[in-house]
Amino acid sequence: MSKNKKEEFVKDITNMEDDFAQWYTDVIRKTDLVDYSPVKGFMVIKPYGYEIWENIQAFLDRRFKETGHKNCYFPLLIPESLLNKEKEHVEGFAPEVAWVTHGGSEELAERLCVRPTSETIICSMYSKWLTSYRELPYLYNQWCSVVRWEKSTRPFLRTSEFLWQEGHTLHETYEEAQKETLQMLDIYRELAEDVLAIPMILGEKSESEKFAGAYATYTIEALMHDGKALQSGTSHNLGQHFTKAFDIIYQSRESKLEYPFHTSWGVSTRLIGGLIMVHGDNRGLVLPPRVAPIQVVVIPIQQQKEGVLEATQKISDSLKKLGIRVLLDSDKNTTPGWKFNEYEMKGVPLRIELGPRDLQNNIVMVSRRDTLEKFQLSIGELETKIPELLDNVHNTMFEKALKNREEKTFLVEDYEQFKKMMSEKPGFVKTMWCGDAECEKRVKEETAATIRCIPFEQENLADVCPFCGKPAKHMVYIAKAY
């Protein structure tokens, strides 16, 4: 991209307070994370966006393997008859699948759908493989893309194709499956909180919001900067719904024929949309250091002066040796000022500048993207201070996001107040609920807000449901959601 083109980009990110949706669109395009493709609703993930995904993958893949899981790969295309085997599942997914009807010039005898998720094809294989309790648990995962035909799409948040991982496990007992379901949810929480710096609320989905075919769905829910919620990862205890539908039978310890218990769990490139909307500001991206493709950018000032380039190169090399992702930008075609803007917009957590005078004094200027603070550090202390600073940026970003969520989490007295709040001041509403699907449906129809989850951490806020006046059953979080 030419210099002029880029400079124009820096200037025109819409203010998030004026139009959050436009702000989001501006940021993802102007920071080269993603682009629209010639196929409506399908995105191209550009290198700067894909590197974030690679860093997410690296963390998860390590944690999956540490907890005993192995990767495998199942076909992209699923026969219609397989998709139809579990009743709730097909009802949930059939309206949004892409159908392959021809292979080469021939019409297929049976339509194949591009996988929207792989429970059905995987269960058909598990049914073929499993014979004895000795082989359990099955702890398998796959990294792939899935297709769900969406009418209205936004890059990362809702696209007709997205990248994800899907774990599919089988267990001897319900308790073991439940333990696995919650273990994987907690790994997702770890990813979100400890890697992406996004605080999460963990809980169970209501009956009407759970995964098509699940016995119970658990979720991690985050609040975006604009007060809307984002479902960021789900883990399903599928009970024996699919194992019965797909006739997965094994010989138990007691030599009986049994159906195993089943889980599935997934997170996707949607998380990248989440981290943009939680941390970003009017200057652009603010990337959490543990997934930022560039953690530290080093910029020489008056680089033609003696010793400057060599010194920045030395700093860059010494930080790289510590495993830090460093970019030394010594491009002569752009000015330091242009570079400052560029990497600020791109959300690089730390910037190091060094000019001839700094070199004389043996110091550098360091700028933090999250707080916009600027301060001096001596060159000798960079190797100890920069890793500490990266951790500090992470923690500060997490605390800020948590504070923002708390400020946007409200209690309501009654339904009128709830409606007013939802239209004027969106956020999480923490409230009691009767547990009735009809009541939930009415709230959704009248306010567009949905029950995000029944959180694990319950409080007794009142005795009645504020929406219908019936006895309260659970505390829930309600919000409008992406």
Next chain:
Amino acid sequence: MSKNKKEEFVKDITNMEDDFAQWYTDVIRKTDLVDYSPVKGFMVIKPYGYEIWENIQAFLDRRFKETGHKNCYFPLLIPESLLNKEKEHVEGFAPEVAWVTHGGSEELAERLCVRPTSETIICSMYSKWLTSYRELPYLYNQWCSVVRWEKSTRPFLRTSEFLWQEGHTLHETYEEAQKETLQMLDIYRELAEDVLAIPMILGEKSESEKFAGAYATYTIEALMHDGKALQSGTSHNLGQHFTKAFDIIYQSRESKLEYPFHTSWGVSTRLIGGLIMVHGDNRGLVLPPRVAPIQVVVIPIQQQKEGVLEATQKISDSLKKLGIRVLLDSDKNTTPGWKFNEYEMKGVPLRIELGPRDLQNNIVMVSRRDTLEKFQLSIGELETKIPELLDNVHNTMFEKALKNREEKTFLVEDYEQFKKMMSEKPGFVKTMWCGDAECEKRVKEETAATIRCIPFEQENLADVCPFCGKPAKHMVYIAKAY
């Protein structure tokens, strides 16, 4: 899988000399690498097979990044109109693509094909992005699956869906594109020879064998145990064919509008088929140590005896610390004899056994899968000897494969002798060729053998083409191929 089922498997691998195709099928199924799926021609890659792919990926991804490439992700589905833009390309691929015609319940206005390769969709994006020479080179790669509707399929070797990587680069000059094309071919050679222990012949494809739309296609070709060749990776100099068809224009250093030069290159899960057919024997797999999911299996003998389990655990831990992939199999439900068979069949490069008497003598028994040698080592020297042994296994496997290829590489005097050889004693035939496509076509029709490549290392074997008697132009390798 129950013990009985497994024991039955060990016994019935067909002898490769009797029926090589059946041997291959037996081996891949019985060693849990892969399975057939409910969709004809689509395979399920099981964890033991997928781990080999992960090890291949790790090597390539590192080398791609070391040579300046970045990963990204382009859509799975390609509009028919885009596929049609480059004439040779669509003629090559249209007959074998899968067509999506419906999204949800609606018929699409334009058919979308599941990507058979991504030149077209990627070029449509490059055309949108590229403006100036300053942005070049574009050095991008993606890891994904592709679909090519095949009539007759065999797991890993030819399947309707396979996993691969596809690099797509743009350059200012033809020379730069050519340098990139050959650099990537050499990385594939490195992978094949230094990681998979498979010797390769490097060369250029003939006009009729090159990639649909390429200016020139380069290949690495291997010879399988049965004397048939396997194209194991290709790298294409695409010239300006696609950049013109897709109107990719940039402003050059001289401020002119120019079309960039273009390359693409890919290797796939097919390589796993290759390493099975090069190294395997009548006992099953022989895995090259650098991609083997288990490099060393440790088996305790009389593990109920005092100290045995602890000692094997200690050995396993100390080798793991060196980064070696070790499995300690202390399962009480199977005998050591059963385990020996199992891991031999699965091709684990080294086996360590330790029983009570070995423990007293402070030794272990080590068995090599490649040579079937057995020898004692003292426990204390394992940490130095095992890494050396793994390298030695790699080298020995490479030398053996090279010797096998050399023994199956023939010179011929004339066409009659060639035909006889092709039907009786398949292998590589090293011969001169006139360079005429008609001559090549006739040989293919009459013998089913194809020109595998015009090798970089040319020799002048004769002055005339043995097939037609015209003046010889190149030395070529000809073989029947997978």
